[in-house]
Amino acid sequence: MAALSYPRAQEILHAHLHTKKMLRHSFSVAVAMAEAAKDLGEDAALWEAVSLIHDVDFEEYPEAEHCQHLREVLEPEGVDEWMIVSLGRHGYDRYPVTPPETLYERVLCAVDRLCWVAVAAARRREDAGEALTVAETLALLQDPEFDAKFDSAHVYRDVGRYEFPLEQVADWAVRGVRRYAHEIAECRLERKV
Ligand SMILES: [Fe+2]
Ligand SMILES: [Fe+2]
Numbered sequence: 001m002a003a004l005s006y007p008r009a010q011e012i013l014h015a016h017l018h019t020k021k022m023l024r025h026s027f028s029v030a031v032a033m034a035e036a037a038k039d040l041g042e043d044a045a046l047w048e049a050v051s052l053i054h055d056v057d058f059e060e061y062p063e064a065e066h067c068q069h070l071r072e073v074l075e076p077e078g079v080d081e082w083m084i085v086s087l088g089r090h091g092y093d094r095y096p097v098t099p100p101e102t103l104y105e106r107v108l109c110a111v112d113r114l115c116w117v118a119v120a121a122a123r124r125r126e127d128a129g130e131a132l133t134v135a136e137t138l139a140l141l142q143d144p145e146f147d148a149k150f151d152s153a154h155v156y157r158d159v160g161r162y163e164f165p166l167e168q169v170a171d172w173a174v175r176g177v178r179r180y181a182h183e184i185a186e187c188r189l190e191r192k193v
Contacts, residue, residue, distance in 0.1 A: 004083060009049040010189055012077045016056045023187045026052055028115040029108075031176030031184075036107045039172070051108060052189070053079070054087050067091025106162040110169045113155045117141055118173040120150075122181060129181035134170045 013026055034048035057069040067088055074084045090109050092099045100109045114137075121137045122129025141152040159166050177184060 003046065004049045004079065006045065006049045006052070009052040012053050012074070012079070013056060013189070015077075016073060017059055019059065020187050022055060022058055023189065024119055024184050025116060026055055027180065027184050027187075027189050028119045028173070028177055029054060029112055031180050032111050032115050032118075032173045033108065033176075035175040035179075036111060036172040039168075040103065040107070042103065047104060047107075050083050050087070050104070053083075054090060054108060054112070064094055066094065067097075068095050100162070107164070107172075110159050110162040110164045111172055113158050114169055114173045115176070116150065117146075117152075117155060118170070118177045119184060120146065122177050122184065127181065128185040129177045132174050132178050132181070134167060134174050137170050137174050138166070 009030075013023070017023060017026060030048045030052040033051035034044040036042075037044040037047040053074070055066070057073045058066050060073070061069045067090060070088045070091075071084050074087070086100075086102065086105050086108070088097055089100045089105050090112060091097065100106045117140055118129075118132065118137050121140045122132050124140075125132060140146050141155060146152070156166070159169050183189065
């Protein structure tokens with residue numbers, strides 16, 4: 001597996017994403033993927049850096065077009081082919097592309113939406129999420145007001161599809177948020193493994 005350094009991933013991220021919402025999300029997915037990699041015996045630094053740029057075409061091409069333009073954004077940045085392919089597959093329910101296959105691809109798809117929930121749960125707390133719990137995060141999924149805006153069914157669908165237990169996926173997301181609660185809240189992404 002070729003490398004992508006965290007500082008280089010940060011440069012690419014900041015060249016394409018500017019809203020606090022997307023920066024917080026990108027960072028939360030990166031740190032959740034690092035936690036997953038540690039549990040799964042994978043390269044945490046690499047998973048973290050690659051995941052930081054998983055939504056990098058979102059502001060230029062939102063919603064339905066999101067993911068379809070990752071190649072045109074990432075190729076000129078010199079990002080490795082496997083990273084472009086793997087990241088593109090997280091949009092497989094929106095455009096015709098091979099569904100996630102590798103462990104990295106399946107974990108990314110399982111944890112991506114849950115990271116939105118973990119960050120939303122953290123933002124409801126006075127400590128920015130320093131002591132956020134899995135139970136609290138999963139409880140938010142059951143909150144009718146949250147569900148009306150977010151559609152929690154997508155989280156259950158994603159987690160179920162890749163056959164990871166919901167609590168395990170939530171634990172990756174929550175551990176990431178807890179470790180970097182204030183950095184995520186303030187959009188400080190200076191993480192280096
Ligand atoms: Fe995405
Ligand atoms: Fe995402």
